[in-house]
Amino acid sequence: MQAPARTLSGADGLKHLSVATPDRPLKLDSGRVLEHVEIAYETWGTLNADKSNVVVVCHALTGDQFAASPNPVTRRPEWWPLIVGPGLPVDTDRFFVVCSNVLGGCMGSTGPASLKPDGAYWGTDFPMITIADMARAQIALLERLGITDIFLAIGGSIGGMQVLEWTIQARNRVFAAVPIAVAPRQSAQNIGFYETGRQAIMADPNWRGGRYLDEGVRPDRGLAVARMAAHITYLSETALKRKFDRKLQDREAKTFGFDADFQIESYLRHQGQTFVDRFDANSYLYITRAMDYFDLASEHGGVLANAFRGLETRFCVFSFSSDWHYTPEENRDLVRALNAAGCETSYVSIETDKGHDAFFVEEPEFEAALLGFIDAAAQARGLPKRRDA
């Protein structure tokens, strides 16, 4: 048995379980199989006696399993502090919350930065994965934890895509689902932005055709540029103007050079530089590719509603008005399909200038509606009431 190795020192020590073995390999959409898959995860709260209080939190592109407690490897704080925790919408006093690092990720789960059976790093030999494969691995993880039915699947962005896959694959074993700021298919614009990022990584001389781990280098410059370009799409023009506008960075006048004269440049450079310390470039290639391939309708005879027909899961879809990464219109496409499929569906469109990343930051209307939906679903599921309710 080959234990996967990590480039992020310390990720090996994180909680993880094997979800695929040579006897029970993980079959991927590409047709390839993985015989050794480890999924790293974290949990909060307590599993109740009838296992009816399980919440699966699905993380976004650059996230990890540390939704509600600090990441001991990167020392970054929990990424969803306003949503997951005691007394919060995903109430760890009442629910057993599981968040796992995606297949292909780099925070302890098997991915291109893991070792393959022959002892070399997977690199770009790692098979291409899809969002459905990620959900497959997560479902297998939950089964390893002795859990087949979950109360709630929740996640934003690519996490929302995984939520949708959960409802389809774990058919009627998901009581409630909250896809946030998502799309039923990756848009041409997003494919374009992520392709730009991938090209930046692959153009970095340190990428070495994907074999950089074996050669002991890292394509940090390329990965930072990829992050900078993508990060712009997670914000909004209004928010950029409000926060930065054309303000200069620690200087009185333009320098007539290529230094970071503007605050927005300095901000994006910082985003890029801090990102490379915690993320693997090949993981970035694989996960963004999985997003590009995401198109639920095409997997269901070209009719999106067919993906959801007959589902008893209750859905609540959230979108943010200034999100141009996954637009309100794309979220409404999803809602229309859910309605057409006859699913019990709610849709809340939040007015905000905070863009795609609004679901990470304080957004009282979002938190209030989410709390209400989850509490009502918990009541319908026969789970206890919130302590202060």
Place this chain on the structure above:
Amino acid sequence: MKSGPGSAAIRRADHVAIAQFINKGELVLDVGCGDGQLMELLQSERGARTRGLEVEQAGVNRCVAKGLAVVQGNADADLPVYPDAAYDVAILSKTIQELARPKFVLDELSRIARRVIISFRNYGHWKVRTTLLTTGRIPNLGSSSGWWSDGARRPCTARDMAELAAEAGLTVAAATAVNGKPITGKSLSRLNWTAEELVFVLERTKA
């Protein structure tokens, strides 16, 4: 939001009048559902399954918080995406006179649902007629700032509404004054004199 003031415990008279036309187990779409009072009433007292459509975020949030399934959207724009005959009933409670495109919405709802139930203020009521006759002004336009203000209602009568229904290929299968007894379509002219507020049950006219 369309719902009147007061707590959920206070039931709006037109909601009660609408509820009598809903049968157990029916799937109901409430267009302009406000904070969900009618849906709660239909679930608890008629055993209906409900979905809502509401444009205001505050109303949507309150519905979602109560566990009601509500989609944030606009009746004038979002109905075309609903599939044919997906619902047993579509309801417009005190909404149709505030729509930008009432005939379009009625066409869409009669495509989406087998029955369409509307409640509306009847400007054919005798008090309205006498006020118009004596003062030369149309009373009670639902706006304190003048008949021309944004969101002002379309003042129409029971007969006017029946004409719209006919234009949309619908029949008034039943009608009732809010707080009154249901009648069939024949005696609309009397209701048009006596009812301040009306509920119509519309069904597609049999060819």
